[in-house]
Amino acid sequence: MKMNRRDALHRIVGISSVAAGATLMGGTAMAAGMDTGYKLQPKEKLKYVPLDPMATAKLAYESGNGCMFQVFHSVVTMLARSESVDAEKFASIPTALAAYGFAGVVGQGTICGNLNAIGMLVNILDDINGQNSAVVDATFRYYEHENLPWSNKEFVDGIGSTEEKTALVGSSSVANSILCHSSISNWSRESGLPFVKKGERCYRLSATMAYVLVELLNKAYEGQKITELDGTTVSELTKQCQMCHNASEPMTPAASVKTNMECKTCHTGHFF
Incomplete structure (x- = not known):
């Protein structure tokens, strides 16, 4: 089969590209770089198992x-x-x-x-x-x-x-x-x-x-x-703050607040 100059050039470029791609995509790099079609979606949840x-x-x-x-x-x-x-x-x-x-x-x-x-x-x-x-x-x-x-x-x-x-x-x-x-x-x-x-x-x-x-x-x-477990929930002081500054029915005129952060780090007044 005859091959003109343009076809030959395309063939050479094609072979070179495949070889270069195979080199770059070898081993784990290939696995990590391949598009498997899967993408994590909003609200999708994945199964946890215990780790070390x-x-x-x-x-x-x-x-x-x-x-x-x-x-x-x-x-x-x-x-x-x-x-x-x-x-x-x-x-x-x-x-x-x-x-x-x-x-x-x-x-x-x-x-x-x-x-x-x-x-x-x-x-x-x-x-x-x-x-x-x-x-x-x-x-x-x-x-x-x-x-x-x-x-x-x-x-x-x-x-x-x-x-x-x-x-x-x-x-x-x-x-x-x-x-x-x-x-x-x-x-x-x-x-x-x-x-x-x-x-x-x-x-x-x-x-x-x-x-x-x-x-x-x-x-x-x-x-x-x-x-x-010890130390895993909000402090007693923060609980007191949340009684008035809660997310649903704050005690007037207290502002409605949604947070579990330690209050006294930034705020003063009232009880501290």
Whole structure:
């Protein structure tokens, strides 16, 4: 068969393109890049199965690219590797989208990326014994009230960090808020370190929150009542505020409020 110059050129370009594409799409890159036709839809829920909290925390610590990405990517990746019936669906989720949440949403100091990730993740999980909302509440309250990040030896060894790096953390601190702004400010005051030195501290904080989240999800899966665990619900003071400043029938002239955040961090007056 005769082939003119134009046909030959097209044939060469076609073969070269296929070869280059095969090289770029080889192995796992090919699997990750292929369009399987599946896309997670709004209100669609995926099945959770228990994960190893320390392995998830280690992956979060190693992932980098900001706190929101670290938590969201680590848990989604572990679920993609799990025995969940939706493992392949978890694998299709583009976790890189979560990278916007660093430093309280692109550096704005609003909601901490760790908590932003937890909300996004739990929202796509299928009902876990009716406790999904309780898990979100529990992780948010834990972040507000506990001395973080963890720096005990077992945890440091488990995530693959070192005692030498603990010095870079400075001091653990209590955020008293779900805001990155408050969390970092309180840490800075306790440690005497500026925002730009937060690296190791925030890497460990993401690892800590990934561990806490998985542990709570596992307990919910096992049927434990999350609301009966210590420190998992709003404080007594916040409950008092919600009696008047509630979402449905506020006591006149109180403003109607929908929040579970700690009130006294930002507000004064009335009873405190």
